[in-house]
Amino acid sequence: MEQEKSKRLKLAEEGMVNHPSSIDFIGKFPHHENTDREDFEFLIRKKFETDPTLGCTLLFRKYYNGLCSHAVRFVYSKEIAEDIVGDIFFDFWKNKVYEQINQSFSAYLFKTVRNRCLNYLKSNLHSTSKTSLNEASEMQIQDLPEDILYQDDLIKKINTAVNNLPPVCRKVFLLNRFEGKKQKEIAVELGLSLRTIESHIYKALQSLKQVLSERE
Amino acid sequence: MVTKSILFEYFTGNSTVLQKRMIENWLENERNKVLYYEWLAEWEQEYPQYIPDVENKLDQFLFNIDKYNKNKLTVSGLQHKKPVYHIYRNAGYVAGLLLIIAASLTLLNADYFFTKNMSTGFGEIKELSLPDGSELTLYSNSKLSWNPINFKQKRIVYLDGEANFNIIHKSDGSKFRVKSKNEVTILVYGTEFRFFTRERGSKIELNKGIIKLHYKEGKKNKVIALSPGEYISLNKENKLTERNKFNPVRNLEIKKHRFVFDNTPLSELKNLIPENFGLGIVIPDKEVEKLTLSGTYTGNSLNELINSLSAVTGLNIYKHHGRIYIVPY
Numbered sequence: 001m002e003q004e005k006s007k008r009l010k011l012a013e014e015g016m017v018n019h020p021s022s023i024d025f026i027g028k029f030p031h032h033e034n035t036d037r038e039d040f041e042f043l044i045r046k047k048f049e050t051d052p053t054l055g056c057t058l059l060f061r062k063y064y065n066g067l068c069s070h071a072v073r074f075v076y077s078k079e080i081a082e083d084i085v086g087d088i089f090f091d092f093w094k095n096k097v098y099e100q101i102n103q104s105f106s107a108y109l110f111k112t113v114r115n116r117c118l119n120y121l122k123s124n125l126h127s128t129s130k131t132s133l134n135e136a137s138e139m140q141i142q143d144l145p146e147d148i149l150y151q152d153d154l155i156k157k158i159n160t161a162v163n164n165l166p167p168v169c170r171k172v173f174l175l176n177r178f179e180g181k182k183q184k185e186i187a188v189e190l191g192l193s194l195r196t197i198e199s200h201i202y203k204a205l206q207s208l209k210q211v212l213s214e215r216e
Numbered sequence: 217m218v219t220k221s222i223l224f225e226y227f228t229g230n231s232t233v234l235q236k237r238m239i240e241n242w243l244e245n246e247r248n249k250v251l252y253y254e255w256l257a258e259w260e261q262e263y264p265q266y267i268p269d270v271e272n273k274l275d276q277f278l279f280n281i282d283k284y285n286k287n288k289l290t291v292s293g294l295q296h297k298k299p300v301y302h303i304y305r306n307a308g309y310v311a312g313l314l315l316i317i318a319a320s321l322t323l324l325n326a327d328y329f330f331t332k333n334m335s336t337g338f339g340e341i342k343e344l345s346l347p348d349g350s351e352l353t354l355y356s357n358s359k360l361s362w363n364p365i366n367f368k369q370k371r372i373v374y375l376d377g378e379a380n381f382n383i384i385h386k387s388d389g390s391k392f393r394v395k396s397k398n399e400v401t402i403l404v405y406g407t408e409f410r411f412f413t414r415e416r417g418s419k420i421e422l423n424k425g426i427i428k429l430h431y432k433e434g435k436k437n438k439v440i441a442l443s444p445g446e447y448i449s450l451n452k453e454n455k456l457t458e459r460n461k462f463n464p465v466r467n468l469e470i471k472k473h474r475f476v477f478d479n480t481p482l483s484e485l486k487n488l489i490p491e492n493f494g495l496g497i498v499i500p501d502k503e504v505e506k507l508t509l510s511g512t513y514t515g516n517s518l519n520e521l522i523n524s525l526s527a528v529t530g531l532n533i534y535k536h537h538g539r540i541y542i543v544p545y
Contacts, residue, residue, distance in 0.1 A: 037254060053281060060274050066260035068268045082268060089277055094284065107253035145243035148252065149236065156229050 041105055048098045056093045059105055064089075067113045072178070073155045074117035076162065076208075079180045084116050111143060114151055125209050154211070161211045165204055172197055173204035218242040220255055227259045275445065279463040282512065335359040336377070338494030339518055341471065346373070350392065353380040353470055356492040378412040380470045383425075398454060403428040409442075410470075414491060418454075421447040421462055472516060477509035482529075482542065489540060493518045496539040504531065504542060 040062065048055035064085060071081035088109065092098060101108050162170060172190070175181045176197075183201070187194045218239055225231055226239055242248050334354060336342050342354045347367055354360055358377020366372070371392040383392045385406020392404040396413035407425025412418060420429060422442040429440045433454045440448060440456075449458035462476075475488060483505040489497045495518070499505050513524055522540070526533040532545050 037258070053278070056281075057274065057278070060277060061270060063257060064270050064273060065264060065268055066257050069260045069264040069266060070256070072265050078266065078268070082273060086273065086277060090280055093281060104250050104254055106257040107250040110253040110256050143249065145240045145249075148243055148249075149240055152226070159229075 037106070044105060052093065052096070052098065055098060056089060059092075059109070060089055063106055063109055067109055070110065071113050071117050074114075074158065075120060076158070076174075077177045077180065080120065081117075084120060085113060088112050088116060118151065118154075121212055125205070125212055157211045157214070158208065161207050162204070165207065168192075169200040169203055172200040176201050177204075218248070220258075223252065223255050224259055227256065228263070275463055282463060285511075331361045332364045333359065333361045338492065339473075341473065343471065346371075348386070348392075349384045351382045355379060356473065357494060375411060375413055377414060378410070380408075380410045382408045385425075398431070398450070400429065400431040400450065400454065403430065415452070416487060417452055417457075418450040419447065472514050473521070475513045475521070477511055477513070479508045479510055481505060482507050482509065485542070489518075495535070497542070498539055499542045501544060504544060 044055050044058055047058060067085045067088070068078070068081045071084050072078060075081055075084070092109075097108070098105070162173065165173060168190075172186055172192075175186045175189070176183060181189075183194060183197045186192075187197045190197075222231075222235060223239065226235060231239070243252060334342065334344055336354050336356055336358050338357050340356055344352050344354060344360070346352070346362070347364065348371060350371075352360070355378040358375070358379060360373055360375050360377075360379060362373040371390065372395060373393070374395050376397055381394065381404070383404050383406055389405075392406075394402040394404065394411055396411075396418065397415075398413055398418055400413060400418050402409070402411060402420065404427050405425060407427055408423040409425075409427055410419075410421040410423070412420070418431075420427070420442065422444055424444050426444075427442050429442065429448070431438055431440075431450065431454050433456075438454075442448065445461050447458070447460060447462050448456060451457050473492065477484075482499060486497050486499070489495055507529065509525075509528075511528075513521060515521060515524070522533050522535075525531075530545070531542055533540065533542050535541075
């Protein structure tokens with residue numbers, strides 16, 4: 001058993017073994033401390049060489065939830081978040097983006113989801129719309145440290161803005177935007193007039209636009 | 217050095233100004249930037265905002281991929297692939313003639329005055345609405361009947377052939393039943409499904425909702441409940457032969473002929489073509505019969521199907537005296 005292990009290790013070090021079962025073992029070797037994530041990404045990289053669709057499926061299962069959860073912090077709508085993430089995966093497969101990634105799939109996906117969310121906000125909620133980024137250049141997106149911190153700050157501000165809405169207004173906004181319910185349904189559910197619902201949603205969107213136009 | 221806990225606290229929004237400055241400096245390093253996104257991924261997994269339905273969305277994603285690849289039917293077991301295109305002009309006339317025959321047969325049916333009948337000719341697809349507002353698509357060479365007097369009390373229809381149902385859910389909870397000659401009854405609560413029932417067997421694909429399937433296997437009564445995204449097949453003797461998942465079908469696709477091939481031997485065309493287009497099929501070479509097809513064909517006519525088939529298989533496929541011949545070049 002011991003012998004078998006060391007044999008496999010040796011082969012692994014020489015890069016001879018790429019069978020998945022050997023990967024677990026490499027991870028436990030003291031001076032080669034791979035995390036589970038690194039093992040997973042390594043495995044996926046191997047899959048992409050033979051079966052890109054399977055590779056995408058595995059990435060999808062692993063990161064779809066996290067990506068949607070992150071996107072929803074920006075766009076506050078399940079539907080939009082899931083559309084954005086779905087599009088990312090489809091482009092990832094169609095444009096063979098996986099062939100260009102040499103560092104980390106999860107890093108690429110999370111960097112991209114943030115960019116797409118920002119683009120979405122800019123073109124849909126921003127009052128003074130700026131030029132949107134070209135999707136083809138996603139690999140080369142410049143993410144300067146201050147940009148990253150700005151994005152995190154923006155998430156916080158959006159959250160605060162929603163939180164500071166008057167209770168009924170916030171409830172209506174979340175039902176409509178986050179849950180995707182129709183204005184009519186909400187009117188019936190809360191026993192309010194359609195006009196009241198409309199004005200609550202308008203008000204909530206105005207305060208989001210306010211947040212987005214605040215960048216110095 | 218920024219640790220994972222510092223970054224997690226920062227994501228949660230509990231960082232001090234100094235910690236933020238530290239993170240900003242740390243991010244100057246490209247390697248750290250990658251680490252930042254990777255830890256962000258882990259953090260989102262641990263503290264999600266909500267839980268999406270991954271499997272459902274994955275099905276959709278795979279479906280989109282499939283659709284993107286759709287025009288590329290693939291064939292395996294063949295050495296030479298040679299795209300060939302044929303144009304046939306007569307299929308329309310044949311379908312029309314057969315339609316007239318089918319329609320006149322319907323008129324001669326003795327039950328005509330008591331039962332409402334709807335049928336389609338070979339290669340024809342019809343969209344129907346039932347009195348309760350339910351909708352259905354009746355595929356090629358199929359027949360649907362119901363009794364309009366009883367329909368209000370008991371929603372029962374009889375199917376021979378293949379149809380896609382979109383059944384309205386009734387607020388009083390009353391069920392909808394689809395019966396077939398093979399002693400298969402589908403019990404429906406409001407749902408979308410496709411039902412194939414011909415002499416050689418049955419197939420049910422459930423798109424949405426819940427259905428219960430009652431059938432007789434020999435002398436035994438059997439019941440199967442299907443969940444969305446599942447399909448089952450029964451053979452001639454009502455024996456369960458297949459139970460599996462399928463990719464959900466979009467509305468646009470429902471209204472067209474759709475044939476799914478999954479390592480399906482060409483010999484299967486001997487069932488499909490006569491059933492749907494009323495033409496006989498001849499494959500003289502046993503080796504050719506064994507070739508398998510994979511992919512989904514969606515389209516409007518027999519000619520389109522023949523063209524796609526001959527393009528992917530590189531076989532010579534032509535019509536002659538009302539029969540289709542498949543031969544190697």
